[in-house]
Amino acid sequence: MAIQLYGFWRSIASFRVRVALRLKGLPFEETPIDILTGEQFEPGYAAVNAERVVPTFIHDGHSIFQSLAIIEYLEDIQPIPRLIPVEPEERAYARSLALLTIADAHPLVVPRVRNHLAKAFGADGKAIADWSKHWTTEGLTTYERLLASRPPAPFALGAEPGLADICIAGQVVGAQFLKLELNAFPIVAGLADRCFEIPAFATSHPFEQPGYKTARAHH
Numbered sequence: 001m002a003i004q005l006y007g008f009w010r011s012i013a014s015f016r017v018r019v020a021l022r023l024k025g026l027p028f029e030e031t032p033i034d035i036l037t038g039e040q041f042e043p044g045y046a047a048v049n050a051e052r053v054v055p056t057f058i059h060d061g062h063s064i065f066q067s068l069a070i071i072e073y074l075e076d077i078q079p080i081p082r083l084i085p086v087e088p089e090e091r092a093y094a095r096s097l098a099l100l101t102i103a104d105a106h107p108l109v110v111p112r113v114r115n116h117l118a119k120a121f122g123a124d125g126k127a128i129a130d131w132s133k134h135w136t137t138e139g140l141t142t143y144e145r146l147l148a149s150r151p152p153a154p155f156a157l158g159a160e161p162g163l164a165d166i167c168i169a170g171q172v173v174g175a176q177f178l179k180l181e182l183n184a185f186p187i188v189a190g191l192a193d194r195c196f197e198i199p200a201f202a203t204s205h206p207f208e209q210p211g212y213k214t215a216r217a218h219h
C-alpha cells in the first residue's frame with residue numbers, strides 16, 4: 001500500500017524519516033505542512049497529528065507519528081537493509097545515539113520552543129539564534145565525545161549506515177541551518193560527509209527539497 005508522509009523541507013525529524021524510507025527503498029509521497037507559517041495548527045492537519053508536528057506517516061490505514069516510532073515500524077515491515085542492529089547491546093547503543101538528538105538536543109530548537117522564547121520571555125532574533133546554537137553545539141559535543149571513544153567504522157555502528165547515522169546527520173543539518181562551524185567536531189563531520197555521499201541521505205537533505213527551492217525563489 002502507498003506510503004504517505006506529511007513533512008516539511010526544514011524539518012529535521014522529517015529528514016530522518018525520508019532517509020530511512022530511501023535506505024529501505026520504500027517509495028513514498030510527501031505532503032508539505034509549513035510549520036513556519038503555522039499550517040500544523042490548521043484543523044485539517046490537527047486532525048491528522050494530535051501533537052501538531054511533522055512528520056506523520058500513513059501506511060495501510062495506520063497513522064504513525066514520532067520519527068523514531070516510524071523508523072522502527074519501517075524496520076518491522078521491511079527488515080532489510082537493517083537500520084537497527086539485532087544484538088541487544090548494539091541495539092541499545094544505536095537507540096541511545098538516536099535519542100541523544102531525538103529526545104534531548106533537537107526538541108530544544110523546534111519552532112514551538114523558539115516561538116515561546118519570543119512570546120513568553122521577549123527573546124529577540126539574536127537571543128533565539130544564540131539559544132539554538134548553544135543546544136545544537138551541546139548535541140554535537142556529546143556526539144563527538146561518543147564517536148571518539150568508539151570511532152566510526154566507517155559508520156557509527158559499523159559497515160552500513162543506520163538509525164544512529166541518520167540521527168547524527170540530522171544534528172549536523174541543524175548546525176548547517178545555524179551556520180555553525182564543524183571544525184571542533186571532526187569525527188562527527190567526517191561521519192556526516194560519508195552519509196551525504198549516499199543518495200538516500202543526499203536527496204533527503206532539506207536544501208534538496210522542492211519546498212526549500214520554492215521558498216528561496218521567493219526571497
Ligand SMILES: N[C@@H](CCC(=O)N[C@@H](CS)C(=O)NCC(=O)O)C(=O)O
Nearest residue numbers: 011012013053054066067110111112
Ligand atoms: N520528536 C519528534 C519531533 C517532532 C517535531 O517537533 N517536529 C518539528 C519539526 S522537526 C515540528 O513539527 N515542529 C512544529 C512546531 O514546533 O510548532 C519526532 O522525532 O518526530
